[in-house]
Amino acid sequence: MELNQKKELSEYESKLKELSLFMGEVFKDREARKELFELAKADEYIDDIDYSLKALLQTNENPVSKKRSAIAQAFYSHLENFRVLEMDLDKHDLINFINSHNITILAPYLVGYFNPEQLTELTVSWWTEEMEIKGYANDPDWKGETPGYRIKLDEEDRIILFPKDSSDHRNPELVMTNDDYAMTNPTIVIGEFLEIDDSNKSHNSNYLTERISSIGNLPHLIGVNCTNVLPTDVVRWTMPEFRITGNTRGWPHPNRITMWVVSATNPGTNPFINEKKIKRGDFDWKSDFIPNNGTLVSGWESINLNQQMIIGVKRPSNRIRSTVVVSTVNSNGIISNSSTINIEKNMTYLVTSQSWLRCSELNGNYMANNGNGFRGPLAIWAYGVNRREFEVQFTLAHQIIRN
Template sequence: MLKNQDPVAYENKLKELTLFMGEVFKDPDARRELFDLAKIEGNDDDIEYSMKKLFSESTNPLTRQYSAIVSAFSKNAENHRVAGEDDFNEQDLIDFINDNNIGILAPYLYDNFEPESLTELTVSWWTEEKEIEELSKNPDWDGHTPGIKVKLNEDGNFIQFRKTETNYFSNDLVYANDDYAYTNPTVVFGSFNDDEMIVNPDDGWMGGGPSLPTSTIYRPHQIGVNCNNFDFNRESLRYRMPEFKMTGNTRIFPHTNKFSLWLAIGQYTIGTQTSINLNQLALEQKIARCKGSGCTWKTNFFPALVTNWAETSANIQIIMAYRKRQSDIVEHTVQVGVTSSTTGQTSNISQGLKINQERHRLIFSQTWGKCSEMLGQYGVDQQNGLRDGLAIHQFNLHRNDFKVQFTLVPEITRFE
């Protein structure tokens, strides 16, 4: 890849692509498709997409029709040839996109603006080398990316750039960050290398089988059920996180916030054999960048933590982390309780388990007990308030202005 072979040549080519895309987005249909990207499942009303994927498939991922962005890209290239740039070859830019896995981010664009009302657009570029350089100077750097503000009703920016090269950028350069992008429509291009995956939680490891029906689900206090009178033959217990919220951004501009979640639970088998299962429920689950009141509660952001809490599993340990450069989680110690099905005695087992998650920083690792939750602990204020009758749990990150908040609830399905 050019970015590894020659970072200076890579950034110059990325600048050229960025300004060319500024001209592409003068096309109203291309702008509408840009906004469509926020509606893709998993994008959380945020614009993040692989240009390599877009150009290789040439389809709008939402409508499955021919891509308006790809079409406008080709039309813009033809305009340059008509204007006398006989040596212009759009395949050169497409090869650059594919070879360097170029993607597009647009923080705040979908929530704060409408495609029909845009009169200007800031096109910006990001490089890993610049980010590493700035973070080495200041670990608390919030991030900014250089760019150009393009008037959407004017022509000629790209031609002017090709004639004047670096002078054009130095004379018209702006720097985009959260404050800027919040009030100025901005798109950022770069090789972000951010892949996402959500692990299916209903794989049976929690003793769950298929998802439980919702029509007969109760909170324990509603039917007076606790560990002492819970009937495992006609009742099933699940545990979930109904709501989740972050109060700031975990990563520097322009990156999206990404959270990962693990759950450890003990198992008991006949013959006093105990073990700990550590399973990943979510990997880099995404939340769009936010500011102030724009940081809102997310419903069912994570999948159910336990689909069928076994009688012999006394408690669980929840481990949450977020994607962060220069932080790795290699091994983590968990401690959970296991109750013997023959003696009824509970014993704690502790074990250091491998996580091996690169570029992640731990937020918290904490145990929740099954019996205390069933006795109503889930509704006791933890000095953070309540939501829908549920206690708000809160954990601070290394930065004092940032917290994660969430609620937890045990739910009983009673089979008649």
């Protein structure tokens, strides 16, 4: 996928392009490449790399080994070499650019796909928000692509990045990168990736914060339905498993899922799950996506007719604006009050907003054949605005805690 990049770049993207070339030089250092792979262990997602270059240079510490950073050492060493060679590269300008834009390195498919000791080339790509906005504007099903340079790591001669005489410039191969490319060609992407701390702790005090230890029984296993639930029974609503069937955002971003679960007695508008990360390309079923043994509602009281579940995924130029209706019922099952809740979130694409009825779930809706198959006895629920692109899939179940 060769590319002739003839369009005029913005000042920001031009600087990002220069930095990409420079980082290609940095990663010609064997120890720097080794540390690059180690960065995958810097967080809980051990098979992908998502780390701040700004933090690495400022701390000068490998976050895994806690030793001096080989990447930072190679970075500053190469800066000094370019100064000695009188290249048109301003050391302070480059560092200020990294710091002011909090430049981060993403590599979704490097670890587990390639051996750092056997690399002979590395593609260093760059991403801007404008690329993504334009991509989705032209094609709502856009999968994402970014330009990059394929750097030969075993070349002895240094690429002259910023010569004063442009006739001396030796350009490496310019390519377009995406998921398919990165799975077969070692690739990193640099850019200003504005992400949140996905600790997934809700700011809504009505949500469960204590660890659930006891696990109840499925209603049908103990003969429970909506008509014979005991007043002392705890009716817990759970999501035992969850997955996505495709990437929810264009290359090179991870998938980030936001979820709300609201009811008449829990009308809060803060997310239950807030931009929780799923690694790019990870489409496996997950039994730990929802914390506390999959607990959505620790105690679904009989007064609550329904729970409303809203699921969105992070994307630019999108905004969730969802108005939902939740209701209470009296002891005779008659609706006694209804209220509306407005859910809003920027940069979030609405996948589904669905009402789930307490009695329907207690009566076995969690085992209904809805055409999506089953996980054990539990029905698979699947939602997607464009199912050719991706679906969110999950199982649901009531658990009865009987004392």
